[in-house]
Amino acid sequence: MLIGTNDLEERASPEVIAANVSLILEAVADFSPTLPVVLCDVMPSSSTMNRPTGQIQQVNALLTELAGDYQNVISFDTFSLLADDEGNAQPAEFPDLLHPNETAYLKWADALRPVLSVLDLPQK
Numbered sequence: 001m002l003i004g005t006n007d008l009e010e011r012a013s014p015e016v017i018a019a020n021v022s023l024i025l026e027a028v029a030d031f032s033p034t035l036p037v038v039l040c041d042v043m044p045s046s047s048t049m050n051r052p053t054g055q056i057q058q059v060n061a062l063l064t065e066l067a068g069d070y071q072n073v074i075s076f077d078t079f080s081l082l083a084d085d086e087g088n089a090q091p092a093e094f095p096d097l098l099h100p101n102e103t104a105y106l107k108w109a110d111a112l113r114p115v116l117s118v119l120d121l122p123q124k
Contacts, residue, residue, distance in 0.1 A: 003017075003040055004042040004063070005042050005043065005045065007020070008051045009050050015062065018066055020029045021063060021066060025043075029070060033071075034072055036072050036119045036121070038076050039063055039066075040076045041059075041064075042059050042060055043089065043100065044090075045097055046089055048097070053083075057079070060079055080104070081111050082100070093107070
């Protein structure tokens with residue numbers, strides 16, 4: 001699950017974003033308490049796109065904390081995987097500073113494979 005980027009663009013606070021994710025995780029838990037969820041951090045973007053690094057990091061800290069409340073939820077750090085030294089999206093991987101390109105998707109997929117393997121989920 002990757003969620004929150006567009007909420008930041010719409011000026012939602014990190015707390016509102018985390019509360020919305022909590023509602024989703026509660027609905028998943030009500031449906032199937034053992035269904036595994038990989039909760040990915042909000043990926044890096046740019047303050048020029050109304051998604052500043054500081055707010056993204058606040059959201060991600062709240063999501064990591066939230067994941068700890070559920071036995072079936074694994075927090076996954078996509079931010080550090082894809083951010084540059086200043087915590088922004090790398091234009092070579094996010095040409096519009098929002099959407100990952102093929103290079104970024106491949107990096108993300110490679111990093112996710114061990115997690116999916118531990119969960120015994122199919123992979124391509």
